[in-house]
Amino acid sequence: MSLSFRISIIQWFALIENFLGQDEERQTYSVYFDIMASLKEVGMQKGTRIALILGAIPFIMMVFVLPLVNRIEPIILGLPFLLFWLLAWVVMTPFILMAAYVLEKKFNAPEEGEEE
Amino acid sequence: MNAALIIIFATIIFSSLLGIYAGRRVKMNLENWTVGGRRFGIIIIWLLMAGEIYTTFTFLGASGWAYSKGAPTFYILVYGALAYTLSFFLLPALWKVGKRYGLHTQPDYFIKRYDSRPLGILVALIGVFSIMPYLQLQLTGLGLIVEVASNQAVSSQWAIGISFVLTCAFVYTSGIRGTAWVSIIKDIMMIAAVFVVGIGVPAIYFGGFGNMFRTLIEQKPHYLVLPGGTSHMGVLWVMSTLLLTGLGFYMWPHVFGSVFSAKSANIIKRNAIIMPFYQIPILLVFMVGFTALLVIPALENGDMAFLELVNRTYPSWFMGFVGAAGAVTAMVPSSILVLFASTLLAKNVYKAGFNPRASEETVMRLSRFLVLVITTLALVMAVRFPNELVNLLIIGYDGVCQFFPGVVLGLFWKRATKTAVLSGLIVGISVVVLLIVGGRDPFLGMNAGFVGLVVNSIVTLAICLYAKPKSPDRQEA
Numbered sequence: 001m002s003l004s005f006r007i008s009i010i011q012w013f014a015l016i017e018n019f020l021g022q023d024e025e026r027q028t029y030s031v032y033f034d035i036m037a038s039l040k041e042v043g044m045q046k047g048t049r050i051a052l053i054l055g056a057i058p059f060i061m062m063v064f065v066l067p068l069v070n071r072i073e074p075i076i077l078g079l080p081f082l083l084f085w086l087l088a089w090v091v092m093t094p095f096i097l098m099a100a101y102v103l104e105k106k107f108n109a110p111e112e113g114e115e116e
Numbered sequence: 117m118n119a120a121l122i123i124i125f126a127t128i129i130f131s132s133l134l135g136i137y138a139g140r141r142v143k144m145n146l147e148n149w150t151v152g153g154r155r156f157g158i159i160i161i162w163l164l165m166a167g168e169i170y171t172t173f174t175f176l177g178a179s180g181w182a183y184s185k186g187a188p189t190f191y192i193l194v195y196g197a198l199a200y201t202l203s204f205f206l207l208p209a210l211w212k213v214g215k216r217y218g219l220h221t222q223p224d225y226f227i228k229r230y231d232s233r234p235l236g237i238l239v240a241l242i243g244v245f246s247i248m249p250y251l252q253l254q255l256t257g258l259g260l261i262v263e264v265a266s267n268q269a270v271s272s273q274w275a276i277g278i279s280f281v282l283t284c285a286f287v288y289t290s291g292i293r294g295t296a297w298v299s300i301i302k303d304i305m306m307i308a309a310v311f312v313v314g315i316g317v318p319a320i321y322f323g324g325f326g327n328m329f330r331t332l333i334e335q336k337p338h339y340l341v342l343p344g345g346t347s348h349m350g351v352l353w354v355m356s357t358l359l360l361t362g363l364g365f366y367m368w369p370h371v372f373g374s375v376f377s378a379k380s381a382n383i384i385k386r387n388a389i390i391m392p393f394y395q396i397p398i399l400l401v402f403m404v405g406f407t408a409l410l411v412i413p414a415l416e417n418g419d420m421a422f423l424e425l426v427n428r429t430y431p432s433w434f435m436g437f438v439g440a441a442g443a444v445t446a447m448v449p450s451s452i453l454v455l456f457a458s459t460l461l462a463k464n465v466y467k468a469g470f471n472p473r474a475s476e477e478t479v480m481r482l483s484r485f486l487v488l489v490i491t492t493l494a495l496v497m498a499v500r501f502p503n504e505l506v507n508l509l510i511i512g513y514d515g516v517c518q519f520f521p522g523v524v525l526g527l528f529w530k531r532a533t534k535t536a537v538l539s540g541l542i543v544g545i546s547v548v549v550l551l552i553v554g555g556r557d558p559f560l561g562m563n564a565g566f567v568g569l570v571v572n573s574i575v576t577l578a579i580c581l582y583a584k585p586k587s588p589d590r591q592e593a
Contacts, residue, residue: 066351078329083187091392097392
């Protein structure tokens with residue numbers, strides 16, 4: 001972390017800022033969407049938290065577990081194990097999302113202006 | 117004039133007429149042309165999304181990879197399901213923002229959120245640059261399919277020429293509505309073709325897919341586990357590719373833009389739930405590729421496996437049906453690619469960059485004119501350099517994925533700044549280009565695009581955190 005490294009970072013900033021243009025008194029961050037900001041004030045609701053946990057399941061089962069399931073045996077329903085495993089979780093995904101949808105609705109405060 | 121030829125041309129012409137009819141009674145302005153007036157319900161959104169996502173490349177490529185690479189092809193089955201899971205959380209928020217600010221395109225989002233026209237222009241240019249080889253790939257695929265399906269009665273140039281003039285016509289008149297309507301024909305025909313061939317072919321040659329897999333395991337024991345028939349597509353490569361393609365999926369400008377055409381955020385959310393069902397036909401496509409490997413093992417080009425096997429197994433009229441399905445499967449994604457490439461150029465490059473006061477009518481007229489230009493350009497590319505754009509396609513795909521931090525942080529994190537997002541984007545894309553051009557893909561066993569995305573995210577986050585909040589309302593993180 002030498003001085004020259006810091007200087008090069010500062011130069012980089014100058015370059016980018018120059019490219020983007022610093023007209024008026026623009027703040028470092030620009031327009032944060034106000035509807036998102038109002039959501040933030042409520043904080044993350046219980047339903048959303050449950051939904052996010054459910055949403056992690058497909059990623060865990062189809063990506064992070066991959067080193068453990070990279071095998072042919074046992075053959076299930078005529079499919080080699082790796083293919084069976086991935087297919088099973090692809091088929092499960094809509095049901096997981098369905099559960100996330102239902103639980104989110106149940107535990108979150110009803111959103112205004114949301115139609116059926 | 118054979119039966120196959122009649123089926124192919126009847127389908128192409130009927131689809132285009134339907135596409136033109138779709139926009140007949142709608143007054144065309146930019147809002148109707150690009151996002152269908154934000155009026156699409158759940159069924160039409162599903163068809164539209166499926167229509168643009170499942171392309172000729174999905175089918176020829178998935179069977180071709182099964183044929184030539186084995187297990188690494190499984191990623192094509194999985195990444196969509198990951199993308200839909202992510203979209204369940206991401207897209208409803210994006211839709212609301214789009215509705216609130218009247219956004220039409222991806223660069224619109226960047227311009228609005230980061231209040232920076234140069235950033236929007238850069239995003240638009242990267243988008244168009246990525247779309248062009250993708251479009252060209254669709255054209256080449258279409259030519260290939262029709263040429264084989266018609267038993268060489270139509271040369272691929274003619275097939276490409278005719279279907280693209282027609283595609284151009286319905287994009288010009290109806291915009292995204294045309295794409296949505298033609299998707300209906302495309303989805304029905306393609307699913308029918310895939311089910312007949314995917315279930316039929318293993319049954320005809322091996323009495324069922326169980327026996328087919330048993331034979332394959334006996335002959336090539338390691339083909340069905342990673343890294344399959346390749347040396348570099350191991351577990352790490354598949355994991356990194358899944359994360360990259362799963363996260364980057366909705367970053368394609370045309371897919372991103374179609375989100376805005378839904379009627380409500382709730383529709384988008386429910387669509388995310390049902391989309392993964394559309395992955396199942398891909399399993400059947402694998403079956404075709406694997407059967408082809410056992411039945412016709414010495415093909416020079418693996419991507420031809422599907423067509424060659426169908427040709428050898430079924431009567432010529434059915435080959436015509438497959439050819440027709442393949443042709444509309446290329447036309448639907450192409451139409452939306454052309455639509456968004458021209459809108460990006462007209463609205464986000466021309467208007468944002470050169471003429472901020474241009475009226476909406478001018479932008480609309482220019483977009484329509486650019487439809488003709490882009491189609492012509494893609495035709496020339498497809499005929500002149502059919503096989504030389506593979507690297508560009510990979511760079512394009514990895515390139516659009518680099519929008520991910522800017523989109524997600526922009527939605528959910530107040531402190532995301534334009535400086536950070538632009539720096540991340542530039543660094544991410546540079547890493548991708550350097551690795552791919554330098555022949556270092558995969559890098560340490562990982563997909564180069566994923567390496568780019570990781571570096572990009574780190575740079576973006578670091579600069580966001582480095583920029584100290586100045587005003588009191590920036591305290592929350």
